[in-house]
Amino acid sequence: MTAVAPDAGPRRRGGAGLRLRRAAVGWGFALPFTALLLVFLAGPVLASLLMSFTDLRSADLRTPFAVNVVGLENYARLFGDELFVRAAVNTAIFVLVGVPLTMVAGLAAALGLNSGLTRFRTVFRVGYYLPVVSSIVAIAVVWRFLLQPDSGLLNSLLGLxxxxxxxxxxxxxxxxxxxxxxxxxxxxxxxxxxxxxxLQAIPQHLYEAARIDGASPWQQFRYVTLPSLRPTLLFVGVIATIGYLQFFEEPLVMTRGGPLNSTLSVSYHIYSQFGFGNYGYASAMSYLLFVVIVLLTILWFRLLRSTEEVSR
Known part of the structure; x- marks a missing residue:
């Protein structure tokens, strides 16, 4: 007498229904955030992209159907705009000088805390990190007073x-x-x-092996520390480059882009163009800056990719 296998159809249908209900519950919880993301982030991003291909100005907001599609005219116009070129050069100098300077200073401070200071390491960490969590506007105002030519603290110390x-x-x-x-x-x-x-994640046996082989402190730093910090250098370099390409608060608070546009940045120029009502032109600037950020990020990944990826 042969045994008859039980019907698995209802069980499969019940499992599929359970998964469907779970997915519906998950999407129900995610729906408010998804709606907010689409309305307040994805929607404006898409609208600004479309705006960059038009001649939209503030006067056209009442008659949006009168806006003309100009294609790549706004992007082509950027390279002939002397003010934008000056802002791009200032931003490039800010990035090319500021990013390496900040990385070298940050690495030097980290090396000092990691090797020389053990008792008050937490105090120095808080002291160095405090400006990061402080308001950039407040810091810019304080520095503006510090750099005053007549009553600033820096010139007062130089006068002594x-x-x-x-x-x-x-x-x-x-x-x-x-x-x-x-x-x-x-x-x-x-x-x-x-x-x-x-630095604290680097295995100590690498330094011990280097010292046994007679490596000097500089050789240990060059052949052990720097290669081991490759992922950290990549992260720090990318984050610093993205931030410095968008520097805005410093010239806004301290110099207003002057004197003679010497501190005018691309972000500050975009802000000014939006304020003037040149929405299409300012959107084109924004997306050109976005493309530059993407290209420099790719360059960082190419320069600091792991040795395993290079061997492939």
Whole structure:
């Protein structure tokens, strides 16, 4: 007598229904956030992309159907705009000087805390990191007063040793370097914490083997520390580059882009164009800046990819 297998159809249908109900419950919980994301983030991003291909201005908001599609005209116009070119050059200088300066300062502080300081390490961590969590506007206001030519603290200290301090923010050759130094001081604490975590993750037996082989401290740093910090350098470099490409609060609060547009950044120029009502042109600037950020991020990944990926 042969046994008859039980019908698995109802069980399969019941399992499928249970999975469907669970998925519906999950999407129900995610629906409010998804709706907010689409309405307040994805929607405006898509609208600004479409806007960059039009000649939309503030006067056209009442008659949106009168807006003309200009294609790539806004993007082509950027390269002939002397003000935008000046802002792009200032931003490039800010990134090319500021990012390495901040990374070197952050790594130096991390090396000092990791090797030389053990008792008050937490105190120094908090001290270095405090500017990172402080308001950038407040920091910019404080630095603006510190760099005042007559009553600023920096020039007062220089006066004590007989040196007449310059007008740091009123001279076109000193304003941008002053902002770079301020940005490096503010951001080195964040990078220090990241570098310190990376240094503490390096196995100590690598240093012991290097010392047994007779490696000097510089050789240990070059052949053990730096290769082991490759993922940390990649993360810090990408984050710093993205942030510095969008520097905005410093010129807004401290210099208003002056003197003579020497501190005008791309982000500040975009902000000004939106304020003037040139919405299509400002959107084109924004997406050109986005493309540059993507390209530089890819470059960082190409430069600091792991040795396993390079061998492939």
């Amino acid at each position: 040793v007989g040196v007449e301090g310059p007008s740091w923010l009123q001279r076109s050759d000193l304003a941008l370097p002053s902002l770079i130094v301020m940005a490096a001081w503010r951001n080195l604490g964040y990078q220090m914490v990241i570098f310190l975590a990376g």
